[in-house]
Amino acid sequence: MNDPHSSSVPVAYLSALEMVRALELGEVTSLQVVDTLLERIGALDGDGTDVALRSIAALDPTARATAQERDDERARGVSRGPLHGVPVVIKDNIEALGLPGLAGSTALRGRPSRDAPLVSRLRDAGAIVLASTNLSQWANIRSPRSTSGYSASGGLVGNPWALDRSAGGSSSGSGAAVAAGFAPLAVGTETDGSIICPASVNGIVGLKPTVGVVPTTYVVPISASQDSPGPMARTVDDVALLYSVLAADRAPTTVRVPTMGVATNWRTGHPQTDTLFDEVLATLRSAGLVFSERELAIPGMNETNDEGTVMFAELLDDLGAYLDDRPGSGVRSLEEVIAYEDEHRDVEEVFFGHEYFITAVETGGRSGPVYADARRRNLAWALDTCLVPGLDGVDVVIAPAYGPSWKSDLVVGVHPGPASPVTQASAIAGWPIMCLPIGLIHGLPIGLGIIGRANSEWMIIEAARRIESVIREHDPLPRPLWRAPSRG
Numbered sequence: 001m002n003d004p005h006s007s008s009v010p011v012a013y014l015s016a017l018e019m020v021r022a023l024e025l026g027e028v029t030s031l032q033v034v035d036t037l038l039e040r041i042g043a044l045d046g047d048g049t050d051v052a053l054r055s056i057a058a059l060d061p062t063a064r065a066t067a068q069e070r071d072d073e074r075a076r077g078v079s080r081g082p083l084h085g086v087p088v089v090i091k092d093n094i095e096a097l098g099l100p101g102l103a104g105s106t107a108l109r110g111r112p113s114r115d116a117p118l119v120s121r122l123r124d125a126g127a128i129v130l131a132s133t134n135l136s137q138w139a140n141i142r143s144p145r146s147t148s149g150y151s152a153s154g155g156l157v158g159n160p161w162a163l164d165r166s167a168g169g170s171s172s173g174s175g176a177a178v179a180a181g182f183a184p185l186a187v188g189t190e191t192d193g194s195i196i197c198p199a200s201v202n203g204i205v206g207l208k209p210t211v212g213v214v215p216t217t218y219v220v221p222i223s224a225s226q227d228s229p230g231p232m233a234r235t236v237d238d239v240a241l242l243y244s245v246l247a248a249d250r251a252p253t254t255v256r257v258p259t260m261g262v263a264t265n266w267r268t269g270h271p272q273t274d275t276l277f278d279e280v281l282a283t284l285r286s287a288g289l290v291f292s293e294r295e296l297a298i299p300g301m302n303e304t305n306d307e308g309t310v311m312f313a314e315l316l317d318d319l320g321a322y323l324d325d326r327p328g329s330g331v332r333s334l335e336e337v338i339a340y341e342d343e344h345r346d347v348e349e350v351f352f353g354h355e356y357f358i359t360a361v362e363t364g365g366r367s368g369p370v371y372a373d374a375r376r377r378n379l380a381w382a383l384d385t386c387l388v389p390g391l392d393g394v395d396v397v398i399a400p401a402y403g404p405s406w407k408s409d410l411v412v413g414v415h416p417g418p419a420s421p422v423t424q425a426s427a428i429a430g431w432p433i434m435c436l437p438i439g440l441i442h443g444l445p446i447g448l449g450i451i452g453r454a455n456s457e458w459m460i461i462e463a464a465r466r467i468e469s470v471i472r473e474h475d476p477l478p479r480p481l482w483r484a485p486s487r488g
Contacts, residue, residue: 009479013479017238029071033086034067040182053158055158055167083241084125088128089173096132099113106152112326116218116219118246133186135170136149141191146414148166148167156408157176161203161405161480164407164485174188189230196423197401199232203445205233210432221322223315225314225375226430239434240461261391263398265298268418269403280471281398296387297386307428313360316361323336351410351411379428387453401422402420405417433451434460436468443481
């Protein structure tokens, strides 16, 4: 299927950097860009449209006025910063004035939103907050049967490559919206895989920064030790641009050539994905990139589930503190969320329940009997067993990320696609990880993961930039196919 709203394609698929240049040269105005993107969203995203992607949770009612303000400022020779006049969408678990900030739950409807510090940084840099994006409800820590991309408040996000397949989770709407050409930039959040997965299956680039680098104030939390907001875009350079704003971390003038390793034993188990990764690796090597081979530890999650224990305990404390602090009336604790969802089960529990919430309450939080030992074992595995020896002598390690997207099935429940262990150790340690597209299998995107040490984002970005330049030279990635639902 061709792009179902082709009239907006030239503007819709400008990169953020291309858009900045076009705006500076007067080839287009911010208001024209915003109007084009709003028209595109209206034609493709909501119920009653041809494809009903459902990636957008809500439109910012001030977007057009802000765009006009940016145009007026530019006419006076004023620039607020590197994103002056560029639209961005944000995941709907991030508070922003004028947007709902529901985390996908009807339990938060009517609660006023504030500008999260990361949103203030976007506005200060001149960005136009265009919309908030749908997500896996409560960032996908609600039930073992949850379907990625589904929320009670927003419905099920589709994948613009194939509409019956998953957009990943939990930053589903952010990944799908960027791939669909609704905005050049998006902000997602990740606890473990929630930026990397939708980046991989939607064929875009995503970066989870080191925990603490991007502020999480007024972001609906899961785990203080693992949560991190991060940039998503169609190119590495655009991700770097957005990261510099979110982290208030200007790009260095020069970055040395990263030393790189490849995790030979981190595979997805999907033969075609792992073969594609090997072929891409051979192409990178033939282009002069050097990789050393190494094996990295693989988690024994079936034995202890320490990561889950830590996340559940922190969820009880952190979400409770967030809910108690948020303005307006409504749920003030995880226990009250459980009670609300049971009372409104006809909306909140149509397809799955909240078993993980119940488990979180049972942990007793950080002061409960299981947290401290689980956190100690968790960190020891991630750092001492996996990351420190795995990164010995190199700056970054690469591995396949996820295989092709799987079909969404709300009735049966979760059906995760093939994935390597690439996100887990970095998530536990709070270290950065990045994903970029490397090709297609049966018309579905495949991503490559890059991990590095804490606060090494610019080194990871430089490695991604070098990898991307080789891949795009040999195999330019096409735009989404908007393939209709099908068997098989």
